[in-house]
Amino acid sequence: DAEITQSPRHKITETGRQVTLACHQTWNHNNMFWYRQDLGHGLRLIHYSYGVHDTNKGEVSDGYSVSRSNTEDLPLTLESAASSQTSVYFCASSFDKGSYEQYFGPGTRLTVT
Amino acid sequence: GIQVEQSPPDLILQEGANSTLRCNFSDSVNNLQWFHQNPWGQLINLFYIPSGTKQNGRLSATTVATERYSLLYISSSQTTDSGVYFCAVVSNFGNEKLTFGTGTRLTIIP
Numbered sequence: 596d597a598e599i600t601q602s603p604r605h606k607i608t609e610t611g612r613q614v615t616l617a618c619h620q621t622w623n624h625n626n627m628f629w630y631r632q633d634l635g636h637g638l639r640l641i642h643y644s645y646g647v648h649d650t651n652k653g654e655v656s657d658g659y660s661v662s663r664s665n666t667e668d669l670p671l672t673l674e675s676a677a678s679s680q681t682s683v684y685f686c687a688s689s690f691d692k693g694s695y696e697q698y699f700g701p702g703t704r705l706t707v708t
Numbered sequence: 709g710i711q712v713e714q715s716p717p718d719l720i721l722q723e724g725a726n727s728t729l730r731c732n733f734s735d736s737v738n739n740l741q742w743f744h745q746n747p748w749g750q751l752i753n754l755f756y757i758p759s760g761t762k763q764n765g766r767l768s769a770t771t772v773a774t775e776r777y778s779l780l781y782i783s784s785s786q787t788t789d790s791g792v793y794f795c796a797v798v799s800n801f802g803n804e805k806l807t808f809g810t811g812t813r814l815t816i817i818p
Contacts, residue, residue, distance in 0.1 A: 626804055637794075640805040653805060683749060689804065696741060696756035697796075697806055702749055 598622075601686050601700040608707055614673040616703050618686030626689040627669040628697065629653075629661065631682040638685065644669055645692060676707045710735045710799040714809035721785050722817055729780040729812045731795030739798035740771050741806065742780050746791045754780070754793075785816045 599620040608614050618627065629641040640653030642661040650661050658680060660672045673680055686700040711734040721727055733740075742754040755762050755769040757778065762769055766786075771778040782789055792813050796806040 628805065630806075637808045637810055638796075638806070643803065643805060645804075651803065685751065687806075692804060693738070695739070696753065697739075698753060699743075699751040702751075704749075 599686060599688055599698055599700040601684075601703050603703060604701065605704045606706070608676050608705070610676060610678060610707055612676050614676050614705065616671045616673075616684055616686075616705070618669050618671065618700060619667055620686075620688040620698075620700075621667065622688060622690070622698070623666060624688035624698075625666070625691045626695075626697075627663070628687040628689075629659070629669065629671045630685045630687065631655065632685060632702075633682050641671065641684075642669075673705075678707050681705060681707045709802070710737070710797060710807050712795060712797055712807055712809035714793075714795055714812050716812060717810070718813045718815075720815045720817065723785055723787060725785050725816075726781070726783045727785060727814065729782075729793055729795075729814075731778040731780070731809055733776050733778075733795075733797050735776070736800045737773065737797040738800050739804075739806070740773075740778055741796050742769055742778070743794045743796065744789075744791050745794060745811070751794075782814075785814075787816045787818055790814055790816045 628643045630638040644663040684703045687697045689695040689697040744752045759773045792811040796808045
């Protein structure tokens, strides 16, 4: 079955370290998204991509970067982790631009100490 | 940007009861989804319903796009229905991002 996976599921890192969270989907979807979920803020968009080599900033993109070298993967990198980036991170994908359902991965819980 | 409001914020019900959750949004949308976030944090797709009515077992949803609201109905509640229910929309005027409401926390008591 097609699916969307994230790894690791849990990570603890130290302030200042570079961290990469992986997202992999097997639906052959063009669109991929990264959201973070925090108490009191709901889910907010970090970065998104409409296809290979396309990346765009979302509403909370500072301190994060993404790259899209193939259809299946959109890794999220925290260049220098900060305590404010402690959160639960969700990756999502949808077929294409327009009115299509988004599907979410299981999430990665990141703690920055 | 588009605003999404959900009500009620919290709901506590006895097992077997029925409930209605509401989602209001401030602008026209081309995508509306309902999710259930279970106690383990997983976001489960319930409905993709930019307009009309859909049913899936004990759950059903209705979106009236012209009046900018959607309703999620849960009948004969079970303890496994507990969790947070989110409504999320994609505005007709912007990128493809989902804007989430703040959710309704549903607790089903045995």
